[in-house]
Amino acid sequence: MKFRDRTILVTGASRGIGAAIARAFAAEGGLVFVNYRRSEAEAQAVVEACRAAGGQALAIAADVTVPAEVEAMLARIGEEAGRLDAVVNNAFAPYVFDPEARARFWETPWSAYQAQVDGALKATYNVCQAALQLMRRRGRGAIVNIATDLVARPSIPYHDYTTAKAALVGFSRNLAAELGPLGIRVNCVAPGLVWPTGASRRTPEDVKEALIAQTPLGRIATAEDVTGPVLFLASDWSGFVTGQTLHVDGGLVMG
Amino acid sequence: MNLFAGHLPGIAATEVEWRRLDFSAWGEGVTVDVPLLSEAQGLALAARVRENARSYLKTLPVAEIVATIDKAIARLLDREDPLRRQAEALLPVVTGYDAETVRLGLSGYLRTFRAPQLQRFLAEDFANPGVLDGFQPAMKGGFARAHGPELLLHIWAGNVPGLSLWSLISGLLVKAGSIGKVASAEPLLAGWFAQILAEIDPRLGECLAIVWWKGGDAASEQVWLNQADTIVAYGGNDALAAIRERAPITARFLTHGHKIGFGVVSVAALDARKAGALARLCAHDAMRYEQQGCYSPQMLFVERGGKVSPREFAEMVSRELAAFARRHPRRALSVAEAAGVAAWRSGEEMRAFDNEGRLVLGDAEDGWSVVQVDAAEPLAPSGLNRTLKIVAVESLDAVVPLVAPFRSFLQSAAIAASPEELFRIAALLGEAGVTRIAAFGTMTAPEAGWHNDGRFNLLDLVTITEIEHSAELAAEAFAPYVD
Numbered sequence: 001m002k003f004r005d006r007t008i009l010v011t012g013a014s015r016g017i018g019a020a021i022a023r024a025f026a027a028e029g030g031l032v033f034v035n036y037r038r039s040e041a042e043a044q045a046v047v048e049a050c051r052a053a054g055g056q057a058l059a060i061a062a063d064v065t066v067p068a069e070v071e072a073m074l075a076r077i078g079e080e081a082g083r084l085d086a087v088v089n090n091a092f093a094p095y096v097f098d099p100e101a102r103a104r105f106w107e108t109p110w111s112a113y114q115a116q117v118d119g120a121l122k123a124t125y126n127v128c129q130a131a132l133q134l135m136r137r138r139g140r141g142a143i144v145n146i147a148t149d150l151v152a153r154p155s156i157p158y159h160d161y162t163t164a165k166a167a168l169v170g171f172s173r174n175l176a177a178e179l180g181p182l183g184i185r186v187n188c189v190a191p192g193l194v195w196p197t198g199a200s201r202r203t204p205e206d207v208k209e210a211l212i213a214q215t216p217l218g219r220i221a222t223a224e225d226v227t228g229p230v231l232f233l234a235s236d237w238s239g240f241v242t243g244q245t246l247h248v249d250g251g252l253v254m255g
Numbered sequence: 256m257n258l259f260a261g262h263l264p265g266i267a268a269t270e271v272e273w274r275r276l277d278f279s280a281w282g283e284g285v286t287v288d289v290p291l292l293s294e295a296q297g298l299a300l301a302a303r304v305r306e307n308a309r310s311y312l313k314t315l316p317v318a319e320i321v322a323t324i325d326k327a328i329a330r331l332l333d334r335e336d337p338l339r340r341q342a343e344a345l346l347p348v349v350t351g352y353d354a355e356t357v358r359l360g361l362s363g364y365l366r367t368f369r370a371p372q373l374q375r376f377l378a379e380d381f382a383n384p385g386v387l388d389g390f391q392p393a394m395k396g397g398f399a400r401a402h403g404p405e406l407l408l409h410i411w412a413g414n415v416p417g418l419s420l421w422s423l424i425s426g427l428l429v430k431a432g433s434i435g436k437v438a439s440a441e442p443l444l445a446g447w448f449a450q451i452l453a454e455i456d457p458r459l460g461e462c463l464a465i466v467w468w469k470g471g472d473a474a475s476e477q478v479w480l481n482q483a484d485t486i487v488a489y490g491g492n493d494a495l496a497a498i499r500e501r502a503p504i505t506a507r508f509l510t511h512g513h514k515i516g517f518g519v520v521s522v523a524a525l526d527a528r529k530a531g532a533l534a535r536l537c538a539h540d541a542m543r544y545e546q547q548g549c550y551s552p553q554m555l556f557v558e559r560g561g562k563v564s565p566r567e568f569a570e571m572v573s574r575e576l577a578a579f580a581r582r583h584p585r586r587a588l589s590v591a592e593a594a595g596v597a598a599w600r601s602g603e604e605m606r607a608f609d610n611e612g613r614l615v616l617g618d619a620e621d622g623w624s625v626v627q628v629d630a631a632e633p634l635a636p637s638g639l640n641r642t643l644k645i646v647a648v649e650s651l652d653a654v655v656p657l658v659a660p661f662r663s664f665l666q667s668a669a670i671a672a673s674p675e676e677l678f679r680i681a682a683l684l685g686e687a688g689v690t691r692i693a694a695f696g697t698m699t700a701p702e703a704g705w706h707n708d709g710r711f712n713l714l715d716l717v718t719i720t721e722i723e724h725s726a727e728l729a730a731e732a733f734a735p736y737v738d
Contacts, residue, residue, distance in 0.1 A: 196355075205359065212578075213532070219578035 002235050003030030003055075007081040009074075011035040011064050011127060012091030014043040016197035017146065017223045021088055022046050024227035025234075026055025033077055034059045035091065064091050064123035067130075074130040084134040086142045086234035089127055089168075092161075093119025097193075098202040099156045108159050116164035121171055128175060132184075139183040142234045145172050146226075147190040149249045155211065165190075169245055176243030185242040187233040192249025194221045217250030258345070260442040261290040262449035262465040265303050271296070274467075276439055280351040280587060287349070289442050289467035294478050297466075301434060301482040304464050305406045308432030312462040313403075317377065317387045320427055323459060325370035327451040332365050338447050346416050350441055351586035356543060357416060363700050364417050368424055372703035377428060379704040380713040387429060387717075396724035401717040403429030404507070408483035410476075410498065412490045413440025414547040415699075420448055421707070422487045423463070429716045433463040434479060442467060470494070477501055485509070485716060509715055511708055514549035514666040515636055516540075516698060517556065519654050519680060520568065521672035525561025530568055533671055536696035537643075538575035540669065542583055542623075543699040546639045549708075550667040550691070550698050553637040555645045556654045565647035566614065569627035573616040576623035576641060585622035585641055592640055599638025600624050634658045651676060655683045662688035666708055669695045 008025045012018040014036035022032045023046065032050050034057055036043035043059040050057030058080065062073040077084055093115050103112065124145055135141030147169050150162040169188055176186040193200060193211055208220055229246045232238050247253045257275075259268065273288040292300065312320075330336045334343070342361060347354040366372070377384040381401065385391045390398035407426045411419045419435055423445060426433040435445050446465045453460020468475035476498070480486065485507040488498050492512045502508050518540070524533050540552050555572070557565040588596065600619060603626045607613040612629030623641035632646050634657055648654055651672065658665060665688040670677055681692045690709030691701065706712065731737065 212535075217578070218535070218575060219582055222581060 001029035002231065002237075003028040003085075005029075005031075006085040007031045007033070007077065007083050008086045008088065008234065009033045009035060009077060009084060009127070009131070010088045010090055011123065012037075014039040014046055014059075016199065017191070017194055017226050018088075018090040019046045019049075020223035021090060021227050021230050022057065023049050023053050024224075024231055025086075026050030026057055027053040028231065029055055031056040031058075031081055033057075033073075033081075035062055035064065035073065037061065037063050037091070064089075064127055065093075065118050067126050070126040070130045074127075074134065078134055083138060084131055084141065086144065087127060087131050088230055088234065089124040089143070089145045091119070091123055092116070092146075092164075095119075095158070095161050095199055096202060097156075097158065097161075097200050099204065099207050101202075102156065102158060103160075105157070105159055112160040113163060116160040117167060120161075120164040120168045124168060124171065132179075135184050136182055141184040142238075143172075143175070143179075143184065143186045144230050144233045145169075145186070145188045146230075147172075147188040147245060149190045149192045149247050149253045151190065151245075152247070152253045152255075155252075156207070172245075173243045180242055185233075185238070187238070187242060188245040189226060189229050189233065190245050190247045190249070190253075191226045192221050192247075192252050194223055194226060197223060211252065215250040215252045219250060221248060221250065256284075256345075257286045257288065258443065259288045259290075260437060260446050260465070261467060262446045262453070262460070262463065263290060263292075263300065264307070264453075264461040264464060266292075266296060266300060274469075276442065278349045280348050281354070283348045285345055285348045287442055289437070289439070291468065291475075292466060297475075297478045298482070300464050300466070301406060301479070304432040304434060304462060305482075307458070308430065308462040309405065311458045312427075312432065313430045315430070315459075317384055317428060317430075320430070320459075321370050321373045321377075323452065323456050324368060324373060324424055324427060326455050327448060328365050328368045330451050331448070332362060338451060342444065342447065345443065346441070349443060350413075350416050352416065352544065353583045353586065356583050360415075360543065360699075361417060364420075367701075367703040368420065373424070373428065376704040377713065379706070380711045386719075390720075390722060393721065397727060398722040400720050401429070402720060403431035403717050404483070404485035405432060406483045406485075407431035407433050407716065408479050408486045409433060409435040410486065410488040410490070411436060411438050411445070413438030413442075415544050416441050417444050418489065419445035421712075422489075423448065425712045425716060426487075427459075427463070429713055431485070431716065434483065435463065435465045436479070437465060437467050439467070439470060471497075473497075473501065480506070487511075487716075507715075509710070511549065513664065514708075515554070515634060515661065515664045516548075516550050516552045516667040516669075517554045517634055517658065518552045518669040518695060518698070519651060519672065519684075520555060520557045521651055521670075521676050522558045522561035523673045523676065524671040525558070525563040525568060527562055530561075530563040531571060533695060534568060534571035535575045536694075537572050537669075538579055539696055540698040541572075541641055541643045542576065542579045545586060545641060546637065548699050550693075550701060552667075552669060552698055553639070553643065554634055555643065556648045556651075556657065557645055558651055559647050559649055565629070565645060566627050569614070569616060569625055569645040572643065572645065573623070573625045576625065576643075577617070577621065580622040580641075588640055596624070596638040596640050596642055599642055600626075603644075631657060634661050634664070651680050652683070654680070655687055658684070658689070659687040665689045667691045667693060667698055667701075669693050669698050671695055 010022045013022040013034040047057040062069040147165045151166045271290045346357045386401040390400045393399045487509045489511045614627045616625040626644045
């Protein structure tokens with residue numbers, strides 16, 4: 001029970017990887033705030049699953065790209081829990097990974113980049129700004145940002161999405177340098193293709209097979225594969241680790 | 256969720272007694288009501304289907320039947336179609352196979368029934384498929400025409416989803432009125448297919464019926480056996496023997512019984528680069544449908560002397576099975592199935608205990624097991640549900656005497672070897688009784704128009720009516736234009 005009496009916020013936790021991360025924290029005894037934007041019923045189902053897994057959980061609505069909503073969310077966490085030990089920035093702007101119908105560079109308007117930057121970077125910025133107060137107060141905390149291994153190896157060039165995540169990696173390193181002295185660690189987890197999730201359901205079999213063929217561990221990541229590294233970086237076990245990106249892709253990217 | 260199975264043209268649902276079957280898997284449950292017809296209803300339905308087929312199906316050109324089947328299959332391939340969505344959602348719960356296995360298996364299987372594949376299917380059995388529509392000139396002189404059965408009874412097994420479509424489509428192509436008996440283990444897909452056919456061509460939909468009776472219910476079965484002139488039955492050998500005993504002597508009885516698939520790997524495929532990819536394909540064939548298909552491998556024979564040894568290859572296959580266990584988790588086993596796996600595994604462990612040439616890989620709680628054996632061992636069933644024995648052999652020729660004693664169980668074999676070896680070993684295995692040689696990775700997906708159990712799927716169903724040359728000549732003498 002590594003997270004007993006600990007409070008964790010997971011953004012975009014009503015489905016996919018975020019939901020799996022919320023359940024994993026709950027299974028380790030944590031109090032999990034399950035953030036969602038619109039999918040209230042799904043978020044409530046995640047809360048139920050968290051409770052069934054042995055932890056505590058609350059669903060909490062907020063569009064993380066809107067500062068006022070984020071501030072209200074963190075204020076409520078402060079009231080309800082009085083502390084915040086870890087934040088997992090998992091939410092991102094809606095995106096469909098479809099290698100066949102993807103927009104090529106010359107078909108990608110700046111607005112598409114902007115939407116992804118807002119979803120990945122601005123959302124994380126908002127949450128980190130608002131969470132800082134709760135974490136600084138106790139001089140400790142861990143922030144885990146979900147990036148992608150596509151930054152290191154753009155197997156398929158999803159320009160807008162991957163560029164925004166690359167910015168998130170740079171953002172995280174700077175934040176790690178800034179917040180290290182305050183006792184707050186900032187790291188990234190960079191999964192490979194995670195499947196099945198709503199966003200990846202259009203990935204064709206032969207793309208998966210091609211990735212598997214080049215992956216030393218010989219398969220595609222599941223949402224559950226991502227949870228262990230996230231929990232590690234959120235826990236004291238990684239107490240002397242900050243500014244790092246941990247690839248969770250079966251060895252497709254090394255280094 | 257409750258569903259009704261079957262397809263009963265001319266009978267209202269309210270007139271029928273229904274039996275409820277319960278299914279649960281992957282945290283969901285579904286109930287399926289299957290029809291239990293009285294003897295009188297059965298007789299009336301058989302008569303109706305026979306008559307509808309005579310007055311309609313038999314008048315359709317085979318090309319039109321192909322076009323209709325093609326449309327129906329296109330709907331089942333369309334992932335947005337409501338029935339396809341239903342199949343993807345419910346078949347995993349009914350069969351226990353994981354959702355991705357069902358989705359990929361369905362698409363791969365249905366693709367073999369599109370129009371071009373059906374044409375190939377026809378061409379495999381008939382040099383001129385026109386013989387199904389009318390008399391065609393025969394090579395030896397005279398004319399010939401092929402007639403399908405008036406009433407074809409299908410008795411299906413439930414081991415692999417969609418198995419029923421194979422014989423149902425064969426029956427349609429030879430214009431037979433069909434009665435299909437679904438298995439309690441998978442009662443849905445045949446009825447859905449019939450329903451789609453009926454939506455596309457309502458009169459065609461009245462030329463087939465999908466029914467149910469409890470497996471082994473001899474009294475219900477007898478009603479149908481008496482009505483059919485041709486019977487196609489799938490299942491275990493004991494069940495088939497019991498049916499054969501009760502089938503009328505005048506009926507043609509075609510069986511697809513229990514088989515044991517295997518694979519053969521030559522040193523040509525066992526270098527550091529190729530072996531990994533091959534191990535993945537071997538594991539795929541053992542994983543897909545939990546070895547419940549007649550075509551699934553239960554044993555691999557691996558030649559010694561390659562860069563990758565049989566033991567190393569067994570380790571690679573194990574690793575791939577472990578990877579598949581994450582992506583396609585094994586279905587929940589029944590008590591009997593779990594006992595079968597455990598008995599097989601513990602038997603092998605006992606033998607491995609004092610024998611250095613035998614290694615059991617993986618843990619008992621893993622969703623798979625591999626046993627590697629250094630000494631030659633004859634073909635034997637595995638524990639099924641992802642259990643595989645990998646036997647080292649001195650040469651590919653050494654495989655033949657290991658499988659030959661089991662002729663009646665032979666059907667599919669996968670071979671990974673050079674072209675020269677492939678043809679040489681295929682000849683030897685064919686003599687021993689193997690009827691299908693496939694590549695690894697495709698064992699569970701026979702190609703369109705394959706000859707199941709080495710038989711002619713369509714030709715076995717028809718009778719040929721011949722106008723002998725003498726009759727043709729004699730008729731000339733009676734022509735009004737005779738000189």
